[in-house]
Amino acid sequence: MNGFAEQHDRAKEVLDPVAYDYFAGGAGDERALADNENSFARLALLPRVLRGGANRDLAVRLPGAPDALPIMVAPTAFHRLAHPEGELATARAAAAAGTVLISSMASTVAIDEVVAAAHQVRAEAPVWFQLYLQPDQQVTAALVERAERAGCSALVVTVDSPVFGRHERDRRNGFHDLPDGYAAENMRGLPGGPAEDTRDIEMSPEISWRHVESLRAMTRLPVLLKGILHPDDAHLAVGLGVDGIIVSNHGGRQLDATPAPIEVLPHITNAVGGAIPLLLDGGVRRGTDVAVALALGATAVGVGRPVVWGLAADGEKGVRDVLERLRDEFDQALALCGGRRCGDLTRDLVVRRGFGGGW
Numbered sequence: 001m002n003g004f005a006e007q008h009d010r011a012k013e014v015l016d017p018v019a020y021d022y023f024a025g026g027a028g029d030e031r032a033l034a035d036n037e038n039s040f041a042r043l044a045l046l047p048r049v050l051r052g053g054a055n056r057d058l059a060v061r062l063p064g065a066p067d068a069l070p071i072m073v074a075p076t077a078f079h080r081l082a083h084p085e086g087e088l089a090t091a092r093a094a095a096a097a098g099t100v101l102i103s104s105m106a107s108t109v110a111i112d113e114v115v116a117a118a119h120q121v122r123a124e125a126p127v128w129f130q131l132y133l134q135p136d137q138q139v140t141a142a143l144v145e146r147a148e149r150a151g152c153s154a155l156v157v158t159v160d161s162p163v164f165g166r167h168e169r170d171r172r173n174g175f176h177d178l179p180d181g182y183a184a185e186n187m188r189g190l191p192g193g194p195a196e197d198t199r200d201i202e203m204s205p206e207i208s209w210r211h212v213e214s215l216r217a218m219t220r221l222p223v224l225l226k227g228i229l230h231p232d233d234a235h236l237a238v239g240l241g242v243d244g245i246i247v248s249n250h251g252g253r254q255l256d257a258t259p260a261p262i263e264v265l266p267h268i269t270n271a272v273g274g275a276i277p278l279l280l281d282g283g284v285r286r287g288t289d290v291a292v293a294l295a296l297g298a299t300a301v302g303v304g305r306p307v308v309w310g311l312a313a314d315g316e317k318g319v320r321d322v323l324e325r326l327r328d329e330f331d332q333a334l335a336l337c338g339g340r341r342c343g344d345l346t347r348d349l350v351v352r353r354g355f356g357g358g359w
């Protein structure tokens, strides 16, 4: 179990078991899901000492968030299944904790309300909109316009989902869609959709790099691609002029045979060569995990399930507790590594547990 065991256990107690399985589960045998956390446990930090780490500054520069914490809320769907206030509570908590919220296209509160809730807490709180490119480009354009109008400061395009992952728990539970009374609110009133009702989100294998190029022409917002694992794809993304990459295997919910993002991060860092910011999510549960990811080349990390556990356990306060604890742990880890700024975390500080070190 990990750093948020208490929140997890409380969430499991209070959630409907079908909703719990939806949030907790992964694809197939859940090997990727398990490996995401285990991979961090196999890595260790080799601290430097006596470097004068007082007055630490945790800020990093991200597209659409020039002065951000390196810990972000990864996009997760259907928050009203976890708590009646759903994404409104998450948005307020992220704004209060000073973290970027990446709001899922499949949110159960519409994006304009999500951004308004964040901005009520902190006027400049950055909210990014996560987007599944739709085969009908008019639908994509309408979603982009909705996110722009709402005040989102970047778009995160999830590219690891040409089809939906094989969620065995959901299949067993017969969970295929939101229950009555809930809806993916961003999907209302879109071109070709039913007048009052929501359009289905399509995950389509038709989507290609061409659609990413078209998206660039639709918006001036920064565009990040989420779900890249292969260094050649990272290279292609840089060539297309995207503004950032999120190294991710979707929390082990898409292709179960994928390696943990933290294992591939150094390869992607090499491929990208500092051209654009790299972000990572999957299995981040401790401030020391954040430090390892930054040392291996990430500018920031996203956190998925712990945020949902905090939300289910204690609403807005529960999410804020999760984010603030990660921030405090990270600050402490930075100090213990002899760092003052995030950039002080360098690759030489990370070793495999049990390493020989060449001695």
Ligand SMILES: Cc1cc2nc3c(=O)[nH]c(=O)nc-3n(C[C@H](O)[C@H](O)[C@H](O)COP(=O)(O)O)c2cc1C
Binding pocket: 022, 023, 024, 036, 074, 075, 076, 077, 104, 105, 106, 130, 158, 226, 248, 249, 250, 251, 252, 253, 281, 282, 283, 284, 302, 303, 304, 305, 306
């Ligand atoms: C319940 C749940 C719903 C998710 N929904 C989305 C989504 O709507 N869009 C998306 O790009 N990723 C989605 N993800 C993936 C997360 O953004 C992120 O990649 C993953 O949760 C990170 O792993 P972690 O949960 O171990 O922190 C979802 C993940 C979970 C657990």
Ligand SMILES: CCCCCCC(=O)C(=O)O
Binding pocket: 077, 106, 201, 202, 250, 253
């Ligand atoms: C067809 C509904 C799509 C919701 C997507 C949520 C998601 O990405 C997940 O991992 O679950």
